[in-house]
Amino acid sequence: MPVTVQKQEETGVPAHATASARCPHLGAQYNPFAGPHVDNPHAFFERLRKEEPVTFSPMLGMWLVSRHEDIVAVLKEPARFSNRDMLASGTHLTDEAKAIFSQGFDTRHVLLGMDPPEHTRLRRLMNRGFTAQRINGMAPLIQQRATELVDTFAGNGHADLVEQLAWPLPAHVILGVMGVPSEDVWKIARWSADLHQLLFEHVPPEQQVEMAQGVRELQRYCIRLIEERRANPREDLTSYLVAVEDDGEALTLDELVMAIGASLLSAGHESTTALMANTWKLALEHGLWEQLRDHRERVPKFLEEASRYDSVAHAMIRTAREDVMVGGVRIPAGARLMLLYAAGSRDESLCPHANRLDVTREKVPQHLTYGRGIHFCLGAPLARLQFQIATNVLLDRLPVLKLVPNQDHGTWQSLVLRQMKHLKVEWSTAQ
Numbered sequence: 001m002p003v004t005v006q007k008q009e010e011t012g013v014p015a016h017a018t019a020s021a022r023c024p025h026l027g028a029q030y031n032p033f034a035g036p037h038v039d040n041p042h043a044f045f046e047r048l049r050k051e052e053p054v055t056f057s058p059m060l061g062m063w064l065v066s067r068h069e070d071i072v073a074v075l076k077e078p079a080r081f082s083n084r085d086m087l088a089s090g091t092h093l094t095d096e097a098k099a100i101f102s103q104g105f106d107t108r109h110v111l112l113g114m115d116p117p118e119h120t121r122l123r124r125l126m127n128r129g130f131t132a133q134r135i136n137g138m139a140p141l142i143q144q145r146a147t148e149l150v151d152t153f154a155g156n157g158h159a160d161l162v163e164q165l166a167w168p169l170p171a172h173v174i175l176g177v178m179g180v181p182s183e184d185v186w187k188i189a190r191w192s193a194d195l196h197q198l199l200f201e202h203v204p205p206e207q208q209v210e211m212a213q214g215v216r217e218l219q220r221y222c223i224r225l226i227e228e229r230r231a232n233p234r235e236d237l238t239s240y241l242v243a244v245e246d247d248g249e250a251l252t253l254d255e256l257v258m259a260i261g262a263s264l265l266s267a268g269h270e271s272t273t274a275l276m277a278n279t280w281k282l283a284l285e286h287g288l289w290e291q292l293r294d295h296r297e298r299v300p301k302f303l304e305e306a307s308r309y310d311s312v313a314h315a316m317i318r319t320a321r322e323d324v325m326v327g328g329v330r331i332p333a334g335a336r337l338m339l340l341y342a343a344g345s346r347d348e349s350l351c352p353h354a355n356r357l358d359v360t361r362e363k364v365p366q367h368l369t370y371g372r373g374i375h376f377c378l379g380a381p382l383a384r385l386q387f388q389i390a391t392n393v394l395l396d397r398l399p400v401l402k403l404v405p406n407q408d409h410g411t412w413q414s415l416v417l418r419q420m421k422h423l424k425v426e427w428s429t430a431q
């Protein structure tokens with residue numbers, strides 16, 4: 001049911017606010033932070049796709065877009081839909097917190113918050129650090145870390161796969177790739193969490209200053225690391241980014257700090273944790289562990305089908321640069337759109353019985369878990385590689401595995417990521 005939006009100048013109030021006040025609609029029921037949409041949003045997303053594929057959420061102040069076709073149409077047009085508010089969508093900062101935060105984090109230099117032509121240049125430079133050869137060269141490090149981690153609990157008969165593998169593995173891998181000492185893992189994780197929460201959650205005012213200080217610490221840490229690598233280059237990605245040039249043009253200090261702190265150390269971690277844990281949970285819930293164990297060639301395809309079926313990167317944000325129609329609904333210039341990737345990836349137009357996890361599909365359709373278009377995830381090949389290696393280590397060491405029944409996964413969600421805190425599993429240790 002398309003909602004007609006009047007122009008702002010005709011009413012004196014923002015057009016989207018008028019629309020939401022006039023008719024109660026599904027958008028008003030959506031809450032990404034609490035309640036049933038955190039544990040399982042898919043029944044609600046199905047209603048959205050069918051009944052109100054483009055609808056306004058008064059709570060978020062954004063238009064929800066749920067159909068695959070509409071989402072892809074937006075992603076293909078960066079000239080009409082900007083990323084400029086992508087990193088300014090979460091917490092409304094107090095003046096004090098804003099003053100500290102803005103010293104430590106400059107959205108103008110973060111890839112995800114940029115538009116062409118600035119984005120094109122920075123992405124080209126960063127792509128050069130993520131060649132297939134460089135990613136594949138990370139496999140021995142991932143294999144070693146995954147084996148060490150699984151060895152610590154393989155004899156126990158039980159484990160929490162989030163705490164003991166899905167969280168520490170990508171944390172240590174990204175630190176290793178960047179050349180950051182592994183003993184710094186906890187403080188970097190804390191600062192990254194501060195950044196993610198301020199950007200993509202609604203943090204209460206009394207917690208904001210401390211978190212903004214964490215973001216400032218992350219920036220200072222990155223500056224020290226960059227200076228150190230300028231003086232003493234090594235074989236790590238930080239040294240590479242410090243030195244990389246394209247037609248004589250290098251990354252500026254601001255770009256380097258944001259690339260290392262925000263785009264790699266922060267973005268490269270929790271999303272991979274979420275993906276690994278969610279995909280293992282789906283394999284166990286659907287009785288697929290033994291099948292994967294006996295047919296390892298099915299692991300990559302299973303990952304894609306699981307990512308399509310339940311995308312952990314459940315949404316991303318764009319801002320309309322002009323009055324524009326999306327899915328038959330007029331969106332006013334300046335309005336923000338929340339593109340529901342998890343809804344779009346289950347769209348019935350993509351594949352038959354899209355609501356079913358089906359490992360026998362001949363071809364898994366292209367889902368939206370890593371986005372699409374110019375902002376397509378820089379780290380997707382690294383995330384896939386980590387999943388495949390870690391899953392094979394698990395299948396080797398724990399060939400018969402089951403979920404601990406009736407557990408609380410402690411599922412948590414921000415505007416952009418859905419993640420479990422726990423995935424408890426058990427197995428027999430008898431010979």
Ligand code: HEM
Pocket residue numbers: 086111112113123174263264267268269271272273275312313316317368369370371372374375376377378379380382383
């Ligand atoms: C399973 C893990 C991951 C998921 C689900 C994921 C998801 C995404 C998504 C959906 C986007 C597009 C955002 C948009 O449309 O606005 C994105 C962009 C990005 N991702 Fe990932 N990501 C993952 C892992 C990683 C890793 C390991 C890294 C780095 C090592 C990384 C770095 C980035 C960066 C830098 C961008 C911004 C690209 C740009 O704006 O051009 N991601 N990611």
